[in-house]
Amino acid sequence: MAYIAISWTPNSAMVANVNTASDEPTRTRGDIRDTNSNRVPGIGIGRGGGAARFRGEIQKPTDALKTFSRIMGRFGAERRSIVTVFILAAFETIGALSAPRLIGAAVDAMGRGGRGIDGVGGPLVVLQAARLAPFATAVSALALAYIAVGILSFAQAWIIAKVSQRMASDLRTSLFNKLGTLPLTYLDSRPRGDIMSRIANDCDAVGTAISQSAIQLAAGTASVVGALVMMLLLSRQLALVTLASVPLVLMLSRIIAGKTRPYFKRHREALGALNGIIEESASGLDTIRAFGMEDRMEAEFATENSRLREAGARAQIWTGFLMPMLNVINNASFAGIALVGGYLAAKGGLSVGVIASFIAYSRL
Incomplete structure (x- = not known):
């Protein structure tokens, strides 16, 4: 009785040998055995090893600062845009820090410039026309501060979106070009899906981390430090x-x-x-x-x-x-x-x- 025996070479390539006679028992669906080791090979077309082969240990950088500097060095073309975003973030922080102080000034101006009356909801304050100027000035400045913060925030988001996509695109191009120079032994030792994930998903993650997270971290730190200084002064x-x-x-x-x-x-x-x-x-x-x-x-x-x-x-x-x-x-x-x-x-x-x-x- 003829059958097909599947053997697995060191490179995990399948070799079919046709035999015209054998006492080999009939195999059921999915029971394809290695004729050399009498075992059932793992799935992984052209790669071999089953799902466990995908779970390679992730290598961590020995020097995180050096790795970060190396990544940033690749994006020198975006240095001007990044500096622009930092400048916008600095002005946005100043506007955000001035808003609470203006709120306090408006509240104090309302208290100094009005007379108390009893209304439906309890004591109310009616501003006297002669002393309305300090309150109006504080409220106007507060409105301008919030408008400026909104405009600066939008400008940052617009620039960051373009920078992050350009960074990810440049990194994907570099990785794709590098892929063509890698030896076949490297490609055979890694699943194609994992390589695809690194080029597609990881590049976007790196671009987002550099262009958005780093900038937001710097702006957030400046806001916290500035708020602390203002609170200590008050x-x-x-x-x-x-x-x-x-x-x-x-x-x-x-x-x-x-x-x-x-x-x-x-x-x-x-x-x-x-x-x-x-x-x-x-x-x-x-x-x-x-x-x-x-x-x-x-x-x-x-x-x-x-x-x-x-x-x-x-x-x-x-x-x-x-x-x-x-x-x-x-x-x-x-x-x-x-x-x-x-x-x-x-x-x-x-x-x-x-x-x-x-x-x-x-x-x-």
Whole structure:
């Protein structure tokens, strides 16, 4: 009885040998055995090794600062745009820091320039026409500050969007050109889907991290430092109340980051493995059908898809804990500012406008 025996060479290429007679038992669907080792080979058309081969260990840079400098050095053509974004971010920070102070000035001007009356909702303040100028000036300046912040924010977003896409495009081009110079041994040792994921997904992630995250981190740091300086100038007592929540925020962020980091790593690994299975299954579909490997490919796909789902769900769950906990801490800080500020205002050592400014600064 004739049969086809499939042997697997060191390069994982399938070799078919036709035999006209054998006592080999009849094989069922998906039971394709290696004639040399009497084992069932893993799926991975043209690559061999099954889904486990996708789970290679991710190499970490030995010098993160040097790696970051090397990446930034590739984007020298975007230096002018990045500097422009930093300048816009600096002016936006100045506008954002001036807004709370203007709110306090408007509140104090309203208190100094009006007379109290009893209305439906309790004590109200009616501004006297003769003293309306300070209040109107503060409100007008506040409106201009918010308009300027909005325009600067839009300009930053517009430039960042173009810069990030140009960065990702340049990096993809470089990787694609490098791909043509790599030896075949390198390509044979890695799944095609993983290589595709690096060129497509990882390049976008790097471009976003460099052009958006780094700039936002710098602008956010400037805002926090500026807000701290303004609060210390207004009232040291209220500044201490606000700073009391900072250790809690840092500790919570550290805990959440430590919990989510492994899951995001597993998510990236599972995504690369799943892309590899999909790409190689599509390119080798005729071979899979010819040798009845559909069930095994479906099983491998289901396994990697489950890993991707579980890792993504756990990462999102832990990330979802952060904002509710931060809201609790911010609300506690808000209550502390209101209580201590009210006490100081009752003693005459602090104006209501300063309390309003502090509340606004604590929200930055």
